[in-house]
Amino acid sequence: MARIDIPAGSAPCEIAPVAANGTLRRIVEFDRVSKTYLPGTRKEFTAIRDVTFHVEDKPDVGEFIGMLGPSGCGKSTVLRLIAGLAPHFPATSGTVLVDGVPAEGPGPDRGFVFQDYANFPNRTVLDNVAFGLECAHVPQKERLERAWEWLGKVGLNAKNDAYKFPYQLSGGMNQRVAIARTLILGPRIILMDEPFGALDPGTRQNMQDLLVALWKELEATVFFVTHDVGEAVFLADRLYIFSPSPGSIVQQMAITPPDRKSVEMQAVPAFQQSVREVRHLLDQAGRVSPTAPTPA
Amino acid sequence: MADLDSKTPGAARRRGWLGNWWQRVGTLRDVPTQLEGMLLSLACIVGVLVIWWIITVGDGDHRLVDAYTLPSPAATFASFPLLWERGLSLGALTSLSRVFGGFLMAAAIGVPLGLISGSYLRVGAFFKPVSIFGRNVPIAALIPLTLIWFGTADVQKVMFIFLAAVAFIHFDSSSAARAVPDRFLETAYTLGARRNWTKGLRLCVIIALAYSMVASLGWSLLQEHVRLAADVKSAGFWLRALLGFALGIGLWFPLLSHQVLRKVVVPMAMPDVVNSLRLLFGLAFGYIMLAEVINPKHGLGALIITSQRQGPREHIYLCLLIIALLAWGIDRFILMIQRQAFPYLKYGQD
DSSP states (O other), rough: OOOOOSSSSSOOOOOEEOOOOSSSSSEEEEEEEEESSTSSTTEEEEEEEEEEEEOOOOTTTTEEEEOOOOOTHHHHHHHHHHTTTTTOOOSEEEEEEEEEEOOOOTTEEEEEEOTTOOOOSOHHHHHHHHHHHTTOOOHHHHHHHHHHHHHHHOOOHHHTTOOOOGGGOOHHHHHHHHHHHHHTTTSSSSEEETTTSSSSSHHHHHHHHHHHHHHHOOEEEEEEOOOOOOHHHHHSSEEEEEEEESSSSEEEEEEOOOOOOOHHHTHHHHHHHHHHHHHHHHHHHOOSSSSSSSOO | GGGSSSSOOOHHHHHHHHHHHHHHHHHTTTOOOOOHHHHHHHHHHHHHHHHHHHHSSSSSGGGGSSSTOOHHHHHHHTTTTHHHHHTTHHHHHHHHHHHHHHHHHHHHHHHHHHHHHHHHHHHHHHHHHHHHHHHHHOOHHHHHHHHHHOOOSEEEEEEEHHHHHHHHHHHHHHHHTTTTOOOHHHHHTTTTBOHHHHHHHHHHHHHHHHHHIIEEEEEEEOOOSSOOOHHHSSSSHHHHHHHHHHHHHHHHHHHHBBBBIIIHHHHHHHHHHHHHHHHHHHHHHHHHHHTSSSOSSSSHHHHHHHHHHOOOOOOHHHHHHHHHHHHHHHHHHHHHHHHOOOOTSSSSOO
């Protein structure tokens, strides 16, 4: 475990080791989880090896977990194992527990936000947001009202955009629709796989602020995969740093959650210092993988 | 051609509008204006007519091509009223309804089966040999077989279209379902889409009733020597009704009983399916001529074959022209519907 000391007083971002505390219920638990594709063939590939961690279900809060690591280190595999999405699911070995029971196939209790939004092109914005409620047989009037409400919550102008099709929206607006569509169902766990990876920097910062604002009232546990160290440090309560393939978690650290807007945060020296430290750790993790020698 | 490559800025100004236009003709993917496009198409038509006129002008031995082989354009178009009197509209209508009948049957089976094959891949693997066979057998070779199986009346022509089209429709629908990206299925799953037997069954029964009607009533109406009133009392009628119902359930229940298919895969595959149906209908309309030259009774194919045997030969050319125009008109009509039905597609596919 790493300990990074930042001068106290002016520090909005404090990085400290996590103390394991087994008293709370564990919402997600990985115990020595490995995933190997095409085992026994020449194309055999191990995506993650012996990933072990657990996330406690803090009452009324939830935790925001940022996952950082080099490309192809298996961050997405971890996310998809929690979501129950094939072909990553099920794991080759080890146990994945969600809320104390072995993870099952995908369900609405675990929301997933993809990088490319995946908004249904044949549905209007409103019908996209209402999709989950439609599947759960919520009457049309009620589900459309709730969808309308959520459009406002994610910062869309419902009057303007509700009846547009996804192709008529910008990337940032599309991602807002995708987020509303997931959050409307009130999932306990939200899995986000580089959700802002395709957005331009300005939009990206707006989306980060939106996510912080929404998350405060959500009380859900969020797993957030990103390549952007600044984004991870800004959003996360806790960071998992992965080693290169086959991935495993080499560092866990707690981070003070953000107290101001993303664009202001970038200018705070202590924040910049934290980003530098995490980047350094990431670099170290990339060079020395403790579980396996880096494959050629 | 050398000046096409010239990059001197002054060159364009000196060339004049014709020169500029010629340069744009030589520019890759330079889009003509709508008027320009229409004028160019018109030029092609005029060109063909002029060539046609040149090789058929004059009389007797002075013509380049004799009147027996190729009538002049004037003579051809002048014979139109006579063709109309020979029952052109009835012929066109007959041909169209035969294609529609066979094609609708092929779509009613090929589309749902294709969507199932593209979604439940083991079902797809099972039907693969039939699909490959159906798409690779020469269509014309089906004519003798359909004559043996279905006689020479309307049923044979309809069934010929059905057999010719169904494998292609199945294949294209299967590809369309398969082409829906995994991402959308995964999204649907994580939003709670799941199997839903009861809702699926209700929708299914309605569709199956339609299948049952076609199999019982529709089939009776196709037969030439069967009277409906008598047929309703036969056991065969009710057996067909039952089989039709079972077929409808079997084809649609797998699709409608799963929310991911009903709400995501099927609607998202539909634009591709309709597009493929539009293109295949054009082909089927061509194939009906093959069936209609045998035992020619009504239909555009019949008109052509009797014109060849008894004249006037001008009518062959007129019929060909009308068939092409009709097929093109139907194609545009379906394209228009496509644009209405799928407003979220930025552009219709040609």
